[in-house]
Amino acid sequence: MPPAYNTSHTFALEADAADALASLKQQFHFPKYQQQDVIYFCGNSLGLQPKNTAAAxxxxxxxxxxxxxxxxxxxxxxxxxxxxxxxxxxxxxxxxxxxxxxxxxxxxxxxxxxxxxxxxxxxxxxxxxxxxxxxxxxxxxxxxxxxxxxxxxxxxxxxxxxxxxxxxxxxxxxxxxxxxxxxxxxxxxxxxxxxxxxxxxxxxxxxxxxxxxxxxxxxxxxxxxxxxxxxxxxxxxxxxxxxxxxxxxxxxxxxxxxxxxxxxxxxxxxxxxxxxxxxxxxxxxxxxxxxxxxxxxxxxxxxxxxxxxxxxxxxxxxxxEQTSIEAIREKSIRLTGYLEYLLQQSPALRCNIITPADPAQRGAQLSLFFPENGRLIHNQLTDSGIVADYREPGVIRLAPAPLYCSFSDVHRFYTTLQKTLA
CATH class of the missing domain: 3.40.640.10 (Type I PLP-dependent aspartate aminotransferase-like (Major domain))
Structure with missing residues (x-):
């Protein structure tokens, strides 16, 4: 049984260290924000470019x-x-x-x-x-x-x-x-x-x-x-x-x-x-x-x-082919669950997660419904180096794709979100 989630950065680092798929992240190109890789939660709209694509x-x-x-x-x-x-x-x-x-x-x-x-x-x-x-x-x-x-x-x-x-x-x-x-x-x-x-x-x-x-x-x-x-x-x-x-x-x-x-x-x-x-x-x-x-x-x-x-x-x-869809799914459930847990630790985030809470009824996506200010919050996240997806009416879709997203990415999103809400 994996350890329970917590909000510390140490937890994210330890989870990444134990992640058998962690090295795959290095096989993708990331857009940059202030000379740092963006947090890319938009693979449900367009996946990142693999580094072997140009040679192919x-x-x-x-x-x-x-x-x-x-x-x-x-x-x-x-x-x-x-x-x-x-x-x-x-x-x-x-x-x-x-x-x-x-x-x-x-x-x-x-x-x-x-x-x-x-x-x-x-x-x-x-x-x-x-x-x-x-x-x-x-x-x-x-x-x-x-x-x-x-x-x-x-x-x-x-x-x-x-x-x-x-x-x-x-x-x-x-x-x-x-x-x-x-x-x-x-x-x-x-x-x-x-x-x-x-x-x-x-x-x-x-x-x-x-x-x-x-x-x-x-x-x-x-x-x-x-x-x-x-x-x-x-x-x-x-x-x-x-x-x-x-x-x-x-x-x-x-x-x-x-x-x-x-x-x-x-x-x-x-x-x-x-x-x-x-x-x-x-x-x-x-x-x-x-x-x-x-x-x-x-x-x-x-x-x-x-x-x-x-x-x-x-x-x-x-x-x-370097892994399996079963291994990808196993990490996805853990990673999306971690994102869900951190969102629940943000009481100032006035939204509803409309994606089912049961991991068996969702993939690598959480949809956040905002009765108001959804577009504004999305734009502020974008201006902070978070790439997510907005869909009318009022939904921000977050998709931590397990091939190239890490637990540290999710934690960095959480800390950025706290600053945005403040």
């Missing part, structure tokens, strides 16, 4: 420079199979088989492609269930998808909201709603971690309920992948999508990830939009009519691999 880009630039088109077949990482360098590590992070994962496009593009394949309204089964207040891109994607089939969003979309006076969802309410609307549900689509509150939803039980009701189970794992362990294959998730610029530290606009369960991916009859790069490689270069998809998640690839939009992901995954 130079490797591919060198291949392009020296081999040109032959880089597809030669060089250190032949581009024809570049995603093969990404899928094994992503499989470990998501509990998936490598052939169930591909990397392509960006999150919302991939969400549309997955819905094109798996949202198949028919008769009375045409509705989509999602959380109320989902990230706008998900709302827009679902809204426009149902409209394409001639449905009105107010009728075809079932939104599950928190109970009166609360900020987070109850598992029982979600499961009851799935059972209630089961006969009309075509798709159940939630965010694995709700971006605003930081609530980690019970992916396994919701997926099981959706499958029992005869609906497809899909997930937006933008705030999950690289943050908390999941078992997408064993939990029988139909599909999932995520970005790679948050906890996967792959840079702004980096290529997104897709999971398609092998029961769908292995069948060439699973509907999807076709593209040259998703065609069976044995016949791709015959340049013939007739799309024959690859029998894996790569069968959803449309265009040539975006090598330079995946290089930073490859570099970041090399750091993940």
């Amino acid at each position: 880009f130079e490797t591919e630039l060198s291949t392009w420079r020296g081999l040109a088109v032959e880089g597809y077949f030669k060089g250190q990482h032949p581009w024809l199979h570049f995603t093969d360098h990404l899928t094994p590590a992503l499989g470990k992070l998501t509990g998936a088989q490598p052939h169930e994962i591909t990397v392509m496009n960006a999150l919302t593009v991939n969400l549309h492609l997955m819905m094109q394949s798996f949202y198949k309204p028919s008769g009375s089964r045409y509705k989509i269930m999602m959380e109320a207040g989902a990230f706008p891109s998900d709302q827009y994607a679902v809204e426009t998808q149902v409209k394409q089939y001639g449905y009105h969003p107010a009728d075809a979309i079932i939104e599950i909201a928190p109970r009166e006076g609360e900020k987070t969802l109850h598992e029982a309410d979600i499961l009851a709603a799935i059972a209630q609307h089961g006969a009309s549900l075509a798709l159940v689509l939630f965010g694995g971690i709700q971006y605003y509150t930081g609530q980690l939803l019970p992916i396994q039980s919701i997926t099981a309920a959706a499958r029992k009701a005869g609906a497809v189970a899909g997930w937006d794992l933008a705030h999950v992948t690289g943050n908390v362990p999941v078992q997408l294959h064993n939990w029988d998730v139909d599909f999932a999508v995520w970005c790679s610029y948050k906890y996967l530290n792959s840079g702004p606009g980096a290529a997104g990830g897709v999971f398609v369960h092998e029961k769908h991916a292995a069948s060439i009859d699973t509907p999807r939009l076709g593209g040259w790069w998703g065609n069976d490689e044995a016949t791709r270069f015959k340049m013939e009519k007739g799309f024959i998809p690859k029998t894996n998640a790569g069968g959803w690839n449309l265009s040539t691999t975006q090598v330079f939009n995946m290089v930073a992901l490859k570099a970041s995954l090399e750091i993940f």
Whole structure:
């Protein structure tokens, strides 16, 4: 049993000394504030740059420079199979088989492609269930998808909201709603971690309920992948999508990830939009009519691999391979718990932590709701070298990512916060 938290700087130093992941912090670049690394609690929005990223880009630039088109077949990482360098590590992070994962496009593009394949309204089964207040891109994607089939969003979309006076969802309410609307549900689509509150939803039980009701189970794992362990294959998730610029530290606009369960991916009859790069490689270069998809998640690839939009992901995954998602999660629970404890020692901080107190219901994020002055406090923290995230109305999101945040970072945040409040 780890020792209880306390507010002394000594505790933070001792916790860092005992941290098996502490050395990984040195593998990232930090912005500076007064010649000192900032406290970076914004990895839930954009992860830091790994120090090996520049060399990774130079490797591919060198291949392009020296081999040109032959880089597809030669060089250190032949581009024809570049995603093969990404899928094994992503499989470990998501509990998936490598052939169930591909990397392509960006999150919302991939969400549309997955819905094109798996949202198949028919008769009375045409509705989509999602959380109320989902990230706008998900709302827009679902809204426009149902409209394409001639449905009105107010009728075809079932939104599950928190109970009166609360900020987070109850598992029982979600499961009851799935059972209630089961006969009309075509798709159940939630965010694995709700971006605003930081609530980690019970992916396994919701997926099981959706499958029992005869609906497809899909997930937006933008705030999950690289943050908390999941078992997408064993939990029988139909599909999932995520970005790679948050906890996967792959840079702004980096290529997104897709999971398609092998029961769908292995069948060439699973509907999807076709593209040259998703065609069976044995016949791709015959340049013939007739799309024959690859029998894996790569069968959803449309265009040539975006090598330079995946290089930073490859570099970041090399750091993940030095540890495990289970070890990352173990530190995350401890680190986020320490942040929560210190916030509770600040009675002058007039806010509510709306992220669940149960570590099993959250990742590396605490959302602080301020009835007033939230933006002002956020700006003052920014002016003091604290990089966090503000979302209307009144929420400061703090995300101590365990790969590059330390217990000393959390303590320094606490002391800076005390000065700000004073």
